[in-house]
Amino acid sequence: MRIEELDTPVLSVDLGALEGNLARYQRYYDEKGIGFRPHIKTHKTLPIAHLQMAKGAMGLTCQKLGEAEVMATGGLGKDLLIPYNIVGRQKLVRLMALSRQANVTVAADSDYTVDGLSEAAHADGVTLGVIVEVETGGKRAGIPPEAAVELAKRIDDSPGLELRGFMSFPTSPNVRPLIQQTVDLFDAAGLPHPIVSGGGTGSALVAHETPELTEYRAGEYAVGGAGHLAAGRHTVEQCALRVVATVVSRPTEDRAILDAGSKSLSADAHQIDGKRSMGYIVEYPDARLSSCSEEHGQVDLSLCDTKPSVGDRVQILPIHPCPCVNEHDVMVAVREGRVEAVWPVHARGKIR
Numbered sequence: 001m002r003i004e005e006l007d008t009p010v011l012s013v014d015l016g017a018l019e020g021n022l023a024r025y026q027r028y029y030d031e032k033g034i035g036f037r038p039h040i041k042t043h044k045t046l047p048i049a050h051l052q053m054a055k056g057a058m059g060l061t062c063q064k065l066g067e068a069e070v071m072a073t074g075g076l077g078k079d080l081l082i083p084y085n086i087v088g089r090q091k092l093v094r095l096m097a098l099s100r101q102a103n104v105t106v107a108a109d110s111d112y113t114v115d116g117l118s119e120a121a122h123a124d125g126v127t128l129g130v131i132v133e134v135e136t137g138g139k140r141a142g143i144p145p146e147a148a149v150e151l152a153k154r155i156d157d158s159p160g161l162e163l164r165g166f167m168s169f170p171t172s173p174n175v176r177p178l179i180q181q182t183v184d185l186f187d188a189a190g191l192p193h194p195i196v197s198g199g200g201t202g203s204a205l206v207a208h209e210t211p212e213l214t215e216y217r218a219g220e221y222a223v224g225g226a227g228h229l230a231a232g233r234h235t236v237e238q239c240a241l242r243v244v245a246t247v248v249s250r251p252t253e254d255r256a257i258l259d260a261g262s263k264s265l266s267a268d269a270h271q272i273d274g275k276r277s278m279g280y281i282v283e284y285p286d287a288r289l290s291s292c293s294e295e296h297g298q299v300d301l302s303l304c305d306t307k308p309s310v311g312d313r314v315q316i317l318p319i320h321p322c323p324c325v326n327e328h329d330v331m332v333a334v335r336e337g338r339v340e341a342v343w344p345v346h347a348r349g350k351i352r
Contacts, residue, residue, distance in 0.1 A: 039219030066350030077102025121160025171198030
C-alpha cells in the first residue's frame, strides 16, 4: 500500500528521515564522548525506541511513570530516567514495582519528594537511584545549585536511595556556569555525581561546549517539526513526522480548509517569521496554517502562486511533534511513499 491510499488525516513517519536523524545525532554524541539518552515523550512508540537503542543510545528518558512502564514492558528497561518529581502513594507503589522490572533513576527537587521516595524504597527493600533537578532558566521544576547540594546530602543520607548526580533543563552552553557551580558544590561536599544530565533538542548539537555533562536528553531531534525547520536544525527532508491531510473546502480564492484540526495536529502554535503558525505545509511553503478548530485547519493561500483544489492532499509538519503524536492511536511508517508498518502509539495518554 502507498501512502496516497490511506484515509486522512493520518500521522506518518518517513523511515529514511527518521533513521538519518537517529544516526546523525548518535554519531555526534559518540564522537564527543557524551552519553545520549533520547526522550521518548516525542514519539511514544516502542519501535522507534528500539531503533534509538540499536543506534547506540545509553538508555531512555521517560517524562512520566506511565511512559516508563510502557518502555519496560516493551523490553526497554535497561536504563530509564524519569526526570520528574514522583509524588503520591499511588505513583510510589507503581514506581517500586517498576524498579524491580527495570533499572530506574528518578529526579527530585524537594524534601517532600525525597522523603516519599526513601520511605517507599526502604519499605520495599529496593535501592532507587535519584538525581537532583537544578534550575537553569527554564522556570519549570528545579532548584538553585546551593539548594541542590543540600538536597543531594539528604538523598545521600536517606535509606533506600542512591544519589546519582543532577540534571538540568534547558542546557544551552550559556548555562555552563551554573553546571560548573553545581559540580563544584557536589565535589566540595564529597557527593557523587556520575550523572550530570543536560537536555533540550535546541542545544543538542552543542552539548560538547558544556564538558561537565555526562549525558544528554533530546526528543524532537528524531522527527524534527516546523519549529526546528524554521530554526535551521532540520531540513524539510529531515522532518520525518507529518500529518497527511485532505483539502475539504475552498470557501474563497485565498483560503483552504483541511480535514486536520487541533485534534490531529494539537492546538500548539508558534510565531514563525512574526506570524502565528500551527504547521508547515510541505507542498505549499508560502501557505500559512494560521488557525485550527477541532476538526478543521484554516489555510491562508494569499501568498501562493499555485493553490490546492478540493480533494488534494497535503503533508503538514507539526509545530510541536510531542502533543501531535499524542493525538493519534497509530503512526504509519513509510519508506519512499510505501507503507512498511503501522505502529501503535504505545504510550499515548500516559500522563500519570
